[in-house]
Amino acid sequence: MGILTRSEILRLIEERALVIEPFDPSQVGPASIDLHLGREFRIFRPAREIFHVTDEADHRLVTELVEVEDYFLLLPGQAVLGITEERITLPDDICGWxxxxxxxxxxxxxxxxTANFMQPGMVRTRQVLEMNNAGPIPLAIHPGTAICQIILEECTGRARYEGRFQGQEHP
Known part of the structure; x- marks a missing residue:
């Protein structure tokens, strides 16, 4: 068990055990796959009351969905939810980071x-990105940029994700 390299990633894609849509082989590096930033972002509304962090918490109650054409301006200290262009399906014996x-x-x-783990067996799921500007300058983040990468790892045993974010389409 270990991290998948380029040849193994491409073999799984060829066999359709691993599905990335859209996909171009140039996205695959020596042991990772580049993912691109989508056009949708979830921005936080100004705080008016306390948000209780419980099992029933729903981020949509304190955010609003926006779509950009050119770029999103992320200010120093600001947090925003983005999403990948790609939809990913993992086999039940592969997880991702x-x-x-x-x-x-x-x-x-x-x-x-915080949430960088991709469960085995997830189906056609776009990855939400909890983005934060920790630097001192405003950052213009552009849709279509190869913003992150995933590293795939073989699991011991098999499992299938059936949680509430299965098949998510929006941040």
Whole structure:
């Protein structure tokens, strides 16, 4: 068991065990797959009351969905939810990890704040990105940019994700 390399990733895609839509082989590096930023973002509304963090918490109650054509301006200290263009289906014996890209981290962009794990057996799911500008300068983030990468890993055993974010389409 271990991290999948380019040849194994391409083999799984060829066999349709791993599905990435849209996909271009140039997205696959030595041991990762680049994912592109979509056009939709969820921005936080100004706080008016306390938000209770419980099992029933729903981020949609304190955010609004916006779509951009050119870029989204992420201010220093600001957090926003983005989403990948790609929809991913993982086999039930492969999990994944979302990682930021160093070229963007060097200017303060954090692509995922906490939730970087992709469950085995997820189906046609776009990945939500908990983006934060930890740097001192405003960042214009452009849809279509290869904003992050996923690293795939073989699981011991098989499992199938059936949680509430299966098949998510919006941040």
């Amino acid at each position: 979302i990682q930021g890209r160093s070229r963007f981290a060097r200017v303060g962009l954090m692509v995922h704040v």
